[in-house]
Amino acid sequence: MNNFTYYAPxxxxxxxxxxxxxxxxxxxxxxxxxxxxxxxxxxxRTGLLxxxxxxxxxxxxAYVELGGVVPNPHLSLVYEGIELCRKEGVDFxxxxxxxxxxxxxxxxxxGIANGGDVWDFYDxxxxxxxxxxxxxxxxxxxxxxxxxxxxxxxxxEGGIKRGCNNxxxxxxxxxxxxxxxxxxxAYQTACGCADILMHTMERYLNHCxxxxxxxxxxxxxxxxxxxxxxxxxxxxxxYEARAEIMWASSLSHNGxxxxxxDGGDWSCHRMEHEIGGMFDVAHGxxxxxxxxxxxxxxxxxxxxxxxxxxxxxxxVEPQADQDATIRKGIEAMEDFYRAIGMxxxxxxxxxxxxxxxxxxxxxxxxxAFNDNLGVVKVLxxxxxxxxxxxxxxxxxxxx
Amino acid sequence: MNNFTYYAPxxxxxxxxxxxxxxxxxxxxxxxxxxxxxxxxxxxRTGLLxxxxxxxxxxxxAYVELGGVVPNPHLSLVYEGIELCRKEGVDFxxxxxxxxxxxxxxxxxxGIANGGDVWDFYDxxxxxxxxxxxxxxxxxxxxxxxxxxxxxxxxxEGGIKRGCNNxxxxxxxxxxxxxxxxxxxAYQTACGCADILMHTMERYLNHCxxxxxxxxxxxxxxxxxxxxxxxxxxxxxxYEARAEIMWASSLSHNGxxxxxxDGGDWSCHRMEHEIGGMFDVAHGxxxxxxxxxxxxxxxxxxxxxxxxxxxxxxxVEPQADQDATIRKGIEAMEDFYRAIGMxxxxxxxxxxxxxxxxxxxxxxxxxAFNDNLGVVKVLxxxxxxxxxxxxxxxxxxxx
Numbered sequence: 001m002n003n004f005t006y007y008a009p010x011x012x013x014x015x016x017x018x019x020x021x022x023x024x025x026x027x028x029x030x031x032x033x034x035x036x037x038x039x040x041x042x043x044x045r046t047g048l049l050x051x052x053x054x055x056x057x058x059x060x061x062a063y064v065e066l067g068g069v070v071p072n073p074h075l076s077l078v079y080e081g082i083e084l085c086r087k088e089g090v091d092f093x094x095x096x097x098x099x100x101x102x103x104x105x106x107x108x109x110x111g112i113a114n115g116g117d118v119w120d121f122y123d124x125x126x127x128x129x130x131x132x133x134x135x136x137x138x139x140x141x142x143x144x145x146x147x148x149x150x151x152x153x154x155x156x157e158g159g160i161k162r163g164c165n166n167x168x169x170x171x172x173x174x175x176x177x178x179x180x181x182x183x184x185x186a187y188q189t190a191c192g193c194a195d196i197l198m199h200t201m202e203r204y205l206n207h208c209x210x211x212x213x214x215x216x217x218x219x220x221x222x223x224x225x226x227x228x229x230x231x232x233x234x235x236x237x238x239y240e241a242r243a244e245i246m247w248a249s250s251l252s253h254n255g256x257x258x259x260x261x262d263g264g265d266w267s268c269h270r271m272e273h274e275i276g277g278m279f280d281v282a283h284g285x286x287x288x289x290x291x292x293x294x295x296x297x298x299x300x301x302x303x304x305x306x307x308x309x310x311x312x313x314x315x316v317e318p319q320a321d322q323d324a325t326i327r328k329g330i331e332a333m334e335d336f337y338r339a340i341g342m343x344x345x346x347x348x349x350x351x352x353x354x355x356x357x358x359x360x361x362x363x364x365x366x367x368a369f370n371d372n373l374g375v376v377k378v379l380x381x382x383x384x385x386x387x388x389x390x391x392x393x394x395x396x397x398x399x
Numbered sequence: 400m401n402n403f404t405y406y407a408p409x410x411x412x413x414x415x416x417x418x419x420x421x422x423x424x425x426x427x428x429x430x431x432x433x434x435x436x437x438x439x440x441x442x443x444r445t446g447l448l449x450x451x452x453x454x455x456x457x458x459x460x461a462y463v464e465l466g467g468v469v470p471n472p473h474l475s476l477v478y479e480g481i482e483l484c485r486k487e488g489v490d491f492x493x494x495x496x497x498x499x500x501x502x503x504x505x506x507x508x509x510g511i512a513n514g515g516d517v518w519d520f521y522d523x524x525x526x527x528x529x530x531x532x533x534x535x536x537x538x539x540x541x542x543x544x545x546x547x548x549x550x551x552x553x554x555x556e557g558g559i560k561r562g563c564n565n566x567x568x569x570x571x572x573x574x575x576x577x578x579x580x581x582x583x584x585a586y587q588t589a590c591g592c593a594d595i596l597m598h599t600m601e602r603y604l605n606h607c608x609x610x611x612x613x614x615x616x617x618x619x620x621x622x623x624x625x626x627x628x629x630x631x632x633x634x635x636x637x638y639e640a641r642a643e644i645m646w647a648s649s650l651s652h653n654g655x656x657x658x659x660x661d662g663g664d665w666s667c668h669r670m671e672h673e674i675g676g677m678f679d680v681a682h683g684x685x686x687x688x689x690x691x692x693x694x695x696x697x698x699x700x701x702x703x704x705x706x707x708x709x710x711x712x713x714x715v716e717p718q719a720d721q722d723a724t725i726r727k728g729i730e731a732m733e734d735f736y737r738a739i740g741m742x743x744x745x746x747x748x749x750x751x752x753x754x755x756x757x758x759x760x761x762x763x764x765x766x767a768f769n770d771n772l773g774v775v776k777v778l779x780x781x782x783x784x785x786x787x788x789x790x791x792x793x794x795x796x797x798x
Contacts, residue, residue, distance in 0.1 A: 001642060003414025008407065014658070015402025212626070213643050213650070216619025224612045243400060244612050247658065251612070259413070259646065
């Protein structure tokens with residue numbers, strides 16, 4: 001096992017009605033003037049924003065508002081937010097939404113606290129030294145941004161989607177009411193479940209000696225997500241299942257399931273970023289569309305780990321040989337994806353990239369990671385292109 | 400499931416050689432002059448204190464020292480520490496040791512930050528509003544105090560052992576090098592494993608609807624501790640097993656394994672506090688000496704929960720009926736305790752209380768908790784006395 005640092009300082013306030021504590025929590029963490037940051041009209045329509053405004057007013061917290069965050073949040077709105085906060089003297093950021101809104105707030109926070117062009121942090125030209133404090137009110141269980149050190153922003157010009165990981169952006173608090181996620185469309189719910197699972201799978205499917213404790217936590221979390229994602233396909237208003245998924249979303253990406261590992265693989269996430277940047281698909285769906293192709297392409301580099309995954313997490317019975325067990329497991333995972341309405345290839349994702357587009361995605365991903373991606377099998381540009389082609393049905397890899 | 404707050408802000412720096420980061424971490428969290436707080440001579444003998452002093456000096460951090468913390472740490476030394484810190488202008492506390500040393504530092508921190516008699520917070524007369532910041536260098540995997548909100552102090556006069564739980568005392572950082580625990584005597588190692596297990600068992604053996612996710616994390620953690628505690632009885636210098644136990648000690652008591660529950664039972668902890676206050680036994684051993692008696696006395700109030708515990712955590716095969724399964728499970732747990740050298744009754748613990756002493760312990764515990772203790776079965780004074788008598792072999796409860 002490796003040495004590790006675990007740092008998840010976010011105060012989680014979880015359960016029914018907790019959005020009413022927004023004002024008190026902002027106050028507890030020293031905020032006096034807030035940027036209320038959100039996406040489209042749903043937070044307004046459901047009455048959530050009204051409740052949050054009321055809570056802020058009752059706590060004597062001033063606020064300005066900036067809506068309009070879209071999935072794969074845009075750099076241009078981040079710039080707008082930075083300018084607005086500076087003009088208005090905002091000292092605390094309060095995103096109300098899912099990962100896109102929280103990530104947009106984190107980027108605004110970096111921009112205000114550090115000066116210069118905030119894109120530098122995503123483009124890996126600079127490292128942020130601080131971030132304006134923020135608290136999140138979560139309405140989508142997916143990205144886990146409310147407890148993570150991660151933020152992903154898309155620069156519209158060129159469709160470049162890049163992430164920045166830094167402890168400075170960890171939220172001071174996260175308000176998580178599972179009821180707020182009940183109105184999500186089924187597709188978005190399933191995308192969230194896929195993303196949550198993948199945050200732990202990326203850490204778990206690694207290439208190192210692992211901790212028994214981290215493995216047991218990760219396996220329990222993944223089994224819980226799979227079980228409850230299936231419940232939600234038929235019963236979207238099941239509070240208990242919503243709560244299981246929502247809490248899993250935070251624990252899946254706050255570092256807990258990676259303690260003692262080599263950091264995990266993350267190839268699927270990085271390769272999906274190129275799909276998302278080019279085609280603007282839902283992140284979770286992009287992940288499931290390439291996971292099976294990635295798994296088939298790399299598993300022989302660490303078959304024992306894949307075998308452990310498919311037997312302990314997916315409950316696959318050992319087959320005639322290890323290879324057959326793993327391949328059955330990958331199919332079981334794809335069956336699960338389909339059962340919750342997620343794609344297992346590019347066409348099911350609704351995109352049909354040309355060979356040139358695939359080359360371009362592989363090229364961009366290769367450049368972003370110095371042509372060295374992942375740990376199960378280190379991927380170079382040709383490997384990335386091969387996986388994209390497999391996911392697009394252009395190439396088949398036989399074990 | 401219940402609403403919950405989860406707040407574990409401690410930055411954990413885990414692994415070999417991490418004690419060398421002490422000075423840098425104190426600096427990161429704003430300390431300029433430190434109280435180095437520790438127990439007997441072992442931290443000096445092993446060279447650990449020397450390494451910590453060097454690290455502080457290299458970071459330009461001044462320090463004063465106060466050793467002499469004993470198991471069941473004394474209030475008198477806390478008073479001494481408060482006075483010393485005030486006189487010396489200390490602004491950061493650095494306990495080097497196990498739960499006793501960290502708890503003693505937390506009490507000093509409460510005393511400095513709040514004024515008045517610090518015992519008031521343990522005697523439930525006042526609630527602390529703040530605590531001087533502290534970071535812990537952990538040398539015993541047991542109490543989990545390095546991430547918990549808990550501190551337990553013994554007032555020598557009258558042998559009164561009381562706990563205070565408050566978020567203000569959460570450590571800013573915890574340095575956890577499993578190698579530092581390798582020189583512990585086998586008995587102390589086993590006591591630590593017992594305490595770690597019990598921190599999750601107290602939360603898990605409750606009386607409410609539970610979260611599937613919390614259950615799966617708790618079950619995985621308990622299985623990991625049992626497995627590795629047995630490894631350590633034969634191989635005390637097994638780094639991996641030491642690491643599993645050490646990380647489990649933090650996760651077992653930082654709140655994670657109680658999310659969504661009713662808070663857990665805690666009767667064994669509270670009843671052990673009276674044994675520890677009167678006889679000065681090791682906390683972990685005191686816990687195992689009464690757990691079986693407690694379990695037999697209360698399990699019929701929530702048999703489904705006990706059945707889940709013994710089948711999923713202890714691997715007990717279902718017997719002819721639920722009752723038999725549970726009783727077999729309690730015996731399996733006691734077998735495990737004996738296998739790691741822990742007592743399962745008072746005599747094995749080395750104490751033989753008189754009927755008057757048992758009445759006195761029950762009386763003190765009853766008064767401290769308003770004659771309402773625990774959730775599986777709410778215990779009144781007569782129940783507490785009955786459990787003490789069972790543990791002392793004076794009374795037998797047949798199912």
